[in-house]
Amino acid sequence: xxxxxxxxxxxxxxxxxxxxxxxxxxxxxxxxxxxxxxxxxxxxxxxxxxxxxxxxxxxxxxxxxxxxxxxxxxxxxxxxxxxxxxxxxxxxxxxxxxxxxxxxxxxxxxxxxxxxxxxxxxxxxxxxxxxxxxxxxxxxxxxxxxxxxxxxxxxxxxxxxxxxxxxxxxxxxxxxxxxxxxxxxxxxxxxxxxxxxxxxxxxxxxxxxxxxxxx
Numbered sequence: 660x661x662x663x664x665x666x667x668x669x670x671x672x673x674x675x676x677x678x679x680x681x682x683x684x685x686x687x688x689x690x691x692x693x694x695x696x697x698x699x700x701x702x703x704x705x706x707x708x709x710x711x712x713x714x715x716x717x718x719x720x721x722x723x724x725x726x727x728x729x730x731x732x733x734x735x736x737x738x739x740x741x742x743x744x745x746x747x748x749x750x751x752x753x754x755x756x757x758x759x760x761x762x763x764x765x766x767x768x769x770x771x772x773x774x775x776x777x778x779x780x781x782x783x784x785x786x787x788x789x790x791x792x793x794x795x796x797x798x799x800x801x802x803x804x805x806x807x808x809x810x811x812x813x814x815x816x817x818x819x820x821x822x823x824x825x826x827x828x829x830x831x832x833x834x835x836x837x838x839x840x841x842x843x844x845x846x847x848x849x850x851x852x853x854x855x856x857x858x859x860x861x862x863x864x865x866x867x868x869x870x871x872x873x874x
Contacts, residue, residue, distance in 0.1 A: 661700065665710055671750060672718040679722065684806065686799035687721055691790060695720065698786035698850075703779070705849045711756045712779040716763035719743035720787055736768035775846065785850035788841050793857030796838060797864060804830035817869055831868075834861060 661669055673693075680689045699717040703710050722739040740761040747757065763780040766773045767787050775781045791799060801811065812831040816822050819835055826833035838861065842854035 661710065661714070665714055668752065669714060672715060675746070676718050679719075680724075684724070685802045687724055691799070692718060692721070694790050694795065695783075695786045698789055699783050702782045702785055702847055702849050706778055706782055706847050708778045708782045709756075709759070711753070712759040712763060712777075713782055715743065715747060715752065715756070716760045716767075716779065716783045717786060719746070719760075720764045720767045720783060722746070722764070735770070736765045736773070740764040778847075781846040785845050785847050788845060789850055789854055789857070791838055791841055792854055793860050796857065797861060800833050800838065801830055804833070812868075812872075817872065818865060831865070834865065 676692045677689050680687060680692055682688050685691075696714065696717040699713050700710065702708070703713045719742075720736070720739060722742040723735055743764055744757050744761050747760065748754070759777060759779055762777060763775075763783040766775045766780045767784045775784055790796065804811070809826075809828065809830055811829065813819070813822070813829050817831060819832055824832035824835040826836040839858055842851070842858045845851045845854045
């Protein structure tokens with residue numbers, strides 16, 4: 660439950676997010692944002708992070724959505740940080756939180772490779788990365804790969820047991836190239852525990868998938 664001082668902002672941010680994140684890309688739509696916000700609020704309570712920074716940063720971490728295969732991808736989080744600050748200023752959000760919000764947004768991205776220097780940034784990064792794991796992570800992986808026109812798996816070696824995994828070719832390979840490693844990058848205790856549970860589920864899923872296709 661958010662404090663009363665943030666509830667009116669939460670309603671405003673939620674309405675803005677519905678307009679900002681279209682359903683055309685289910686891996687980065689409004690539902691993704693709501694999941695990240697919910698996780699970030701939970702982790703903030705457990706880690707003592709400032710919700711005045713965490714909540715808007717979680718809502719607007721993907722304010723500028725650059726496709727994963729776009730050469731500008733590494734700039735997306737910085738662009739989002741600037742755009743979010745501009746929006747927050749336009750609606751009169753307290754300016755003393757802007758630096759913290761911009762840092763949390765800028766550092767959430769893998770491709771930006773900016774170290775988190777605050778607990779708020781760690782919380783937002785963990786909440787976003789956790790959404791790439793578990794059952795929802797599997798769904799997001801396949802939806803993104805479909806948009807990029809990549810098949811689910813290699814017909815010859817589904818689990819990359821005799822070849823180097825390549826997620827530019829197959830959706831399943833993204834599990835090995837990035838997603839399993841994501842859990843190792845989580846920075847808060849609560850996120851690491853949940854991440855480990857989700858990775859175990861994903862490994863069981865792969866074995867079930869392998870049995871179904873006779874791999």
